[in-house]
Amino acid sequence: QDFYDVSLVDGFNLPVSVTPQGGSGECKVTSCPNDVNKVCPPNFSVHDSDGSVIACKSACLALNQPEYCCTGDYASPDKCPPNAYSMIFKNQCPQAYSYAYDDKSSTFTCFGGANYSITFCP
Incomplete structure (x- = not known):
């Protein structure tokens, strides 16, 4: 059994999709097809030399606070719910993990030794 x-x-930093090939069970395609960089909060943006946004940091990476990283006193699903920043990601990419405890809508499984096709900028 694979988890993906x-x-x-x-x-x-860029849109991506994961497509199982073969295997058995649900083996669903998952993706983040939208350009999250377009809605990235300014203080989370990573810029290239000409000022273009080339990546968007998560709240955990940008703010380094336990409540955004689900660490310390916040290291459990009931203590670390989605926040306004993680919802920016979730609204753009509903199938993708947007924060540490986003398992229910974002973890996929496939049985039977599937292969996986990873596509960037689908």
Whole structure:
């Protein structure tokens, strides 16, 4: 049994999809097809030399606070719910992990030795 996901827990830089090939069970395609950089909060943006946004940090990476990283006193699902920043990612990419405890809508499984096609900028 394989577990797979698209994660934005550390941030975003480009759209991606994961497509199981073969295997059995649900073996669903998961993706983050939208350009999260377009809605990235300014203080989370990573810029290239000409000032273009090329990546968007997560709240954990940008702010380094336990409540955004789900660490310390916040290290459980009931103490670390989604926040306004993680919802920016989730609204753009509903199938992707947007924060540490986003398992229910973002973890996929496939049985039977599937292969996986990873596509950037689908």
